[in-house]
Structure formats: structure tokens, C-alpha cells
Amino acid sequence: RFAAIIDGKAYLTGEEGFFKTGTKSVVRLRTQEGYTLRLTANHQILRAANKTRCRIEREWVPAGQLQPGDQILLHKHRALDNWPGCLSKGEGYALGLWVGHGTLKQETAVLRVWSQEKVANDQGRSDFVGWSAVNDPNEFRLKQVSIMTLAEQMGLSPGNTITPSIEGMSYAAYQGFLRGLFDTDGTVIGTQPKGVRVRLAQSNLALLQAVQRMLLRLGIVSTIYTDRQVAGEKILPDSQREPKKHSVQAQHALVISKDNLCFFAERVGFTNREKAIRLESLLKSYKREFNRERFMATVLDLTEDGVEEVYDVQVPGVNAFDANGLYVHNCGEQPLSPGESCLLGSINLANMVENGEVNWDRLKQVTTVAVRFLDNMIDVGQYPLDFIAHHTRNTRKIGLGILGLHDLLIKCGQAYDSPEGRQLAGRVMQYIQETAHRTSEDLGMEKSVFPQWEQSIFAATGQKRRNAACITVAPTGSITVLAGAEGYGIEPIFAIAYRKTTQAGVFDVFSPLFQEACAHAGVSQRAMAEVAKKGTCQGVEGIPEHISRLFKGAQDIDPRDHLAMQIALQEYVDNAISKTINLPNSATAEDIGEIYQAAWAGNLKGITVFRDGSKQGVIEVGEKKSVSEARNLGYGQIKPRPIRTIGVTERLDTGCGKVYLTVNYDPDTEEVIETFITTGSDGGCLVYTEATSRLVSMAIRAGVPIPEIIEQLGSTHSCPSWMLARGKGRRLSPGKSCAGAIGAALEKIIRENAFKTRVSGE
Incomplete structure (x- = not known):
């Protein structure tokens, strides 16, 4: 999960963050302004359907339907004025100078600038001293080992291409980096009558495209003009100032204009005095307001571009995300037209039973109130974008659903996987739908x-509905817990019992409904302990038949009965149902294929299948084989991660900010299993810490002695950020770099907790 930035505002994604959707054919979308994106032809992009001076009407269209000349929307991030990340403004500035005109020589970095003032030292760089003039009276050079170390840390090489680590820097580092780059290769051109522009010239097109993305994240739109100078040969002075024929690369230019110039001057600007004064003078000379940026790009072409693994993400509320600056749709229970949003609510069926019977009067009252409540929310709700509000109110779709269906069936004495249980569930769903539709018609009047x-199907029949759709069944995971029910949505109870290990001990956790039924039936503690051990009451001696019939967990129910329940309800649901079809670990591809075929034949709108054990880290039911029972490792083998671990976390204070190290161990064997390293909100390189965490974990599970891992971490070079922070008097964790501090903290945690330090248990 992460915070997706949409038009300068942060929205949390779904729990999975980006997830793989398959290997598919992709296309490359290019715009006249230089923005590019690779995506599937059916992925939706936000297009300007119609625009006036004051308004842009927007619509979602599949990428494959875009035509040259279509205008598509860019994200407007001008409201975003800060974000955390690694490096300071001064460090970013040094890297920007180096990328612009820097080289690596004899284990040091060389910076070159053309300015009589050299470089003004206002970027927080105490090491910007020692500039020396060379042959050209206006050229100055500076050699610094620390800048070379910084470049290597960010993955930069003599090719001077912007890396993902550079694009992942902090807001301040962005400002510094772009300023350094524009100080070396940027120019201010034009006049007030002809138009003022800031231009960045480069032979490296990929570098300009990365700069364009970085500028857009600061709210600055730019245009790239390719091949402004074609490749070939040109007469240029050599080192002796004699004319000589040289091969030259094609030159490209990135240009900033319109009101983007004001934001560039405010958020990036120049340290070079001559360029700074010229830009300030030209901006002040404007007698009228700058042309307003509309944040649109024009489609140039769309071409097939091979086959790739493709990914998507869910961003609840806005259903969109930023892809290289372009506005694209995310990937769902509520089918929506372009611009519509989800408005979901659920009835707690666990509270709709009285004396073993469904309280139909109460269910009717709650359904009626719920429909009116959700309809009111369409009017009073606040929407992130005007066009979402417009389209949501155009159809007024609501998604009233249910949770606690299995609770209701248990209280009514009906088994989830029985025909009688499905019949009762269908009656309940039908009653809710009919009540919701009648209420929507009342509201329509x-x-x-x-x-x-x-334009709807209701016009032909004369049904005066207030809402285009009323019923949807969402997953309801979190709200089911808050409501005190056990069955999510229409799901059965996941497990009747499981064993939970904490630092305080091992606990047997039972379904409250199951525990209550067993207490009434006088079930022995011995039988209950066996249920906890197995994770199910099926086949456990001492459990009455009527209890084992009602209390079946998701894994106890045949996949065909899972599917049959969803089919029984779909007829009474306007949209789709969120439902997981649980399959045993032994399920084959053919078994899953049959499930999908049966779902299609049953007119379902969507299903999810889950094979037990196909993903680590989910809830496990019943006893599992401990890691210590796994076979000995051979050369090149990685020990499997156990299902359950316990962790100890230590906070580290580094040169870039706070870092948190968690060491997980197997509670049964006390063997260290893995590490998790995360950065705090005040900085640090997320990519570096994630990579270090994964490599350390792999080494541990491959049998590498932990003392050797600690020694390698501690023997790394000193980090410039650490030296700078210590020079400013900050108290840092032991070590001279993040790697060293992680090694020292790992050693401390293992020593204080007496963990075993080899996978073999030695």
C-alpha cells in the first residue's frame, strides 16, 4: 500500500499496492509534448472530450481508441509542495551539476562550470571549495570524492542518465538537482513580445524525458523538441583552439513556457547569477498575465510495443493514478461508467435474527433507511474532481450490500453448504433488493x-427510479470486524478456530458463535483443544453433529458449494458480488478452470479463487510443520520462510533520517529468519533499504553465518550524509553509514535476545 498522488493530493491505494495482472501485449503512447507511456490497449486514459476557455469536459477511453490529435489530461501537482525522501537540496544540487557537466576520474568526481562566479555556495554544500580555473578563462573545475560516492549511491554512472533513485528523491533534492542541471545546460531565451522560454539542451533524450517527469511532479509542464540539431559532423575548436572536424550527436531541447515559467522560477530557478537575473528581468517585464497552463498533452501516435508483464493498482475514491504524468484509470464489485464513483454500505445480517427466525420487519426498516442514507450521501459528499461529482450524480448509483450472512444462517439453524441454507440466503437477498428498489421508486417520486x-432501461417500463443501481456486495473485511460479525459479506466464517502465538504466549482463538454453541452443548475442553489444533471441528470426537453441520470454515466447504451460494444470490444483486472460492492446496489448473466455467454458466459477474498455501503470509489454520523439520540445505538452496514469525524492532538515526530495523525469528526454534528495513517519514532511501533487507534475509535463509553478514555491512565506506549530519552535531546510531548502522543494530538485537544465528540451528 502507498499514497498515490492525484492532482497534488494523496490517496491511499488498496492493501496490495501495485499488483500483477498478467503478461500482455502493450502499446507505446507518444504525445507531441514528449510525454510517453507503455500500457495495454484497453487501459483507460482520461481524454478531453470538449473544452472551452473556462471548462474541460473529460471522458475515460481505452488507450487503443485514441487518435492522433486527441488531447489527454496531465496531472496538476501544483498543490503538492513537499514530500519525504533521500538526500538534501545541496546533495541534489551537486548531482545535478555532475549530471550536467561532470565526469569520473581516478576515483573522484569532477564538476565543470562556465561562469566567472564559479558556483554560488548557497546550496548547503560546505565542500564546494577548491574550484580551479582551466585553459578557458570562464571554465572552472572541482574534484570531490564525496560527490562520486553520492553519485554511486544513487546509481549514477559516467553515462549521466537519471536513475529511478534520482526520481525517488525528496522534494528538496528535486529542487536542488534540477537547479544544478539547469545551471549547467539551461538557458533563458526569447523576449516579452515573442515569448520567454527556459530551455534545457541535451543529446540524451532519455535524460530529458526523466527531467520532464520530475518537473511535472513540481507542477511544471514542459515540451520536448527532438532532433533540433541532427547528428553528423561539425567544425569545432579542439583543445588547442584549432578548427577541427568532430562527430556530433543529435541535440534535443526541453522548453518551459507559459505560466510554468513562474513556477520554475519559484521552485527551481538558477544559482547562476546571469541566468537568474535574465529570467527575473523578463518575467517582470510582462505587462499581462502569462498564458494559463491547461495540463493537457496531444496524442502523436500509438504503436504496438511487444509483450510485457503488466500491473495495476486500486485507488479507492478517485479510481485513477499518475502514470508518467498521464491521467490513467485504475482497475472491481461495482461496475462504473467513466467518472462515476463507488458509494457502498452494508446491512449487518447478524442483527436481523430473533428467536431463530429472520426479523423481516426490521430488515425492511433498515434497508429503507440505508437506501435513503446512501442517496443523501451522493448530494452531500465531497468529490476530489468536479467531473466525478457530475457523473456520479448523473446516475446516482448506490451499492447497498450485506455482511454476516453466515452468522444469520447459523442463528437460523441452516448450514451454509446446504440447499436450505442457500434458499434462505436467496430469500433474504431478494427481500433486500425488492425493498431497495421500492424505496428508490419512492424517492424518484x-x-x-x-x-x-x-437514456436508461427504466424509461421503457416507466419505473421512476431515483438510482440507476441499488445493490452491490462488497468484501466488507474491516467493517465486519467493527460490526462484531464473523462472516465477511456473503463469505462463510474463515476458520472455526486457530492458534495465535504472541510474545505473551500461545492462545487458542475460537469463533464466538462456535464457542457459545459448544458451551450450551457442554463440549469438553479436550475436544475444544483438538479443534484449536486442527483448525476445524469436522471429525473431532466430542463435537455434536448439529454443531459440526453448522460450523464449517471456508476450507471445510466444497468449492462447488462456495460457487452455488454466490449463484443463488447473484439473481438479486444489481451489480456484482465480492466472493472468494476457496480451494485446497491440491487443486489443479483444471479444477480452477472448471470453477470459472461454472461461474460463467451461472451468470456471475466476477469471482476470485484462492488455493490454500499459494501465498505466504496469510492466515493459516491448523498445525503446520515447523521450519526446524525442513530438510537440510544444499548448495545454492534457500530455506523456506515459516508461516509464523515474531519480530523485534530497533529505531536507527541515520544521516538521511530515521530507519527502522525489524528482526524476525521463529518462535519454535529461536532461529533468526529475516529482516525488514523501512524508512521513516523524514527521509532515507526506500529502494536501498528494501534491497538491503531482501538481500540480508536471503543470506540468512541460505545459511550464511550472521556474524559474517554483520561484518560485511560494517565494512562499507563512510556515507556523505552521515559525515554532514555528524558535522552539524546530530546524534546518530553507531556506524558510518546506513549499512554499518544496520549491521550494528542486528548484532545488538541478536545479542540481547540470545537468538540463534545460523539456519541450521547451530
């Missing part, structure tokens, strides 16, 4: 129908 009613 009271307040008027939804604006697009005349």
Missing part, C-alpha cells in the same frame, strides 16, 4: 429520477 433516467 419525491425528489425526481436520476438525470440520465430517459
